[in-house]
Amino acid sequence: MSNKNTEYGVELRNVTKRFGDLTAVDDIDLAVRDGEFLVLLGPSGCGKTTTLRMIAGLEVPTDGTIEMHGSDVTEKLPQKRDLSMVFQNYALYPHKTVEDNLRFPLGKMDITEEEATEKVEYATELLGIEDLLDKKPGQLSGGQRQRVALGRTIVREPNLFLMDEPLSNLDAKLRVNTRSELKDLQQQLGTTTVYVTHDQEEAMSIADRIVIMDDGQIQQIGTPQEVYKNPANEFVASFLGEPGMNFVQTAASSNGSVHAQITEPVDLEVSVEGDVPHSKVGVRPQDVWVGPGNSPGAPRDNGYVEISKMRLETIDPLGHSYELRLERGDHSIIALSDDVPGQVGDEVDVAFNRSSIHVFGENTEALSVKP
Template identity: 45%
Template sequence: MADVTLKNVRKSFGTFTALENLDIEIRSGEFVALLGPSGCGKSTTLRMLAGLEFPSAGEISIDGRVVNDVAPGKRDIAMVFQSYALYPHMTVGQNIAYPLRKRGVPKDERAAAVQKAAELLQLEPLLDRKPAQLSGGQQQRVALGRALVREPKVFLLDEPLSNLDAKLRSYMRAELIELHRRLGKTMVYVTHDQLEAMTMADRIAVMHGGRLQQFDTPDAVYNRPANRFVASFIGTPSMNQIEGTLAGDTFTRGAMTVPLDRARFAAEDGPCVMGVRPEAVTIGTGHVAATIRLVENTGHELIVSLALEDGTRLLSRVEAGRRLSIGQTVQITFEPDAIHLFAPEDDGARLNTDEDASVIPMRSH
């Protein structure tokens, strides 16, 4: 059952259209990430779900009820903002209890709810401290606790981990996944960090310029990106995209000719873009010559920057320990099953026909 639905939603601010044709159906209990670059409309979408902004057109429903005109307090949602805005003069316990106190919940019940949230978030030893005496991650957990005690149907989280350092982020990421698993509540999670979306979400809504680009599982957005934008936005480093020409059983660019199985693509001869992820560019054998320009050692792998004869730059990911030197000329291969073709426009659609052939296991980071 759909729990949260946006139907053909548009949002304009004056003459500026921030969101258009937005269609998203979120299932009950699902963890959905809204992912996209700065300004693409993620927070605006979330604020409309929360009732803090109203759609200019279209329909928003929560739990089968149209909520376009329903006030935030009556939507059975809890929102955690990027800046978690705790009350500095209140203790952790009072901060967590605040939404219940405002609602007139009796003291005993409040204490029990705070205790439960504190256990879940491992905040028990900190209940009497003030926010200023907490680390960023602890403050973050208090903000989550404050949302939790309301026991809403839907959690809305706007970049809740963005103020944390890398180590704490990855810790809190795991905590949130675990929390979602235990609570089974619907969560809508805004982030511009694709790793966060990939690791946490059941499905990812990839947005760009106020439009939904693709709404699918992490596996699908990675292995079957709908268009060039999704292909370049998902994955680190980005998918290589090479402009060239499709002719018969080959893709060509300058002196480079790559054989293709045309049955895998619904594309006509002519200009197109070949996409290959760095892990599918292998160095050592092959029919394309390239020069090594840069080798970055991340510890567990090497990111190799290559230049084709005409200067086109490519990235390859290879296992650590390979002996590669800058200036060296090597032969490279594009793994045939991992080749994507896209229409040549900036937002060109993916032209592969098969659903699964390009699936390659994603490596951990």
């Protein structure tokens, strides 16, 4: 009997890809749900693009299998996989008009001229590029070329969209607008989509689920909220968020508690599951409270716990808030604050939001924090 599960559009099982002595992807398992928008996120060289290329059939796994809707496609050619790919450079034919670029992939399909025209009209109306049909790629803006590349993908009506950093060539404002349109488009079409990016803000804004990769391995899979609020390990915690998470090495550990100490006599005690010989306490900058040195203290009734008095080293205005760098001895902490608690060089009060504290063990894995 077959154990094929067609709930998933794509399944990777024990997939490894080696290039000589380099292991680009290391024994990963990944299931992409039918109709979902899945984002592969990670730093350069983490294996995300190689993973996408193996799904596309542009690379063959060294080990492992790839299935699409329950059928093994590990060795199948790209054109046999019913997918379409949008590249970073759009890959448009410069000598062809927009209409000819859109029609080109339809030439290999067994459809009539009338059906091809209907598909092109549908895609151009959906993307709002009806007035560009007679132009050539060199006459278009980056955003327009990106829409044409998407249109060429849509006309094929594949079961799977693959996108490799398709917005990276756009300017910042257009990138923000286009990613919102892209998410709306994917929801409207309902096509399973695997999307590669190194931009965490982009990933958080468009993904149904995010696959965070590093060093060829999957570090965590979850919704944007899950991976941000409950990072599985220190890498995920530090990679997500801008500015990144603050980490404080614990000074002691006993009886299921860890102690993070910045200065005597202040000692933050956090209860965790099990005995922890070595660990770090982490807290995001927006969960750090900073008040003037003569303040009555941290707002304990709102769940904050006082940590220390620290020196205000830098104040960087961000428009909507201020990024503050605080130091005390060998410890440095970044805080995001709506207000400026003093001047550079002042001593200020610092507190952590207890409900937002994370603890990471000696193998960098996240530990369960007790209330």
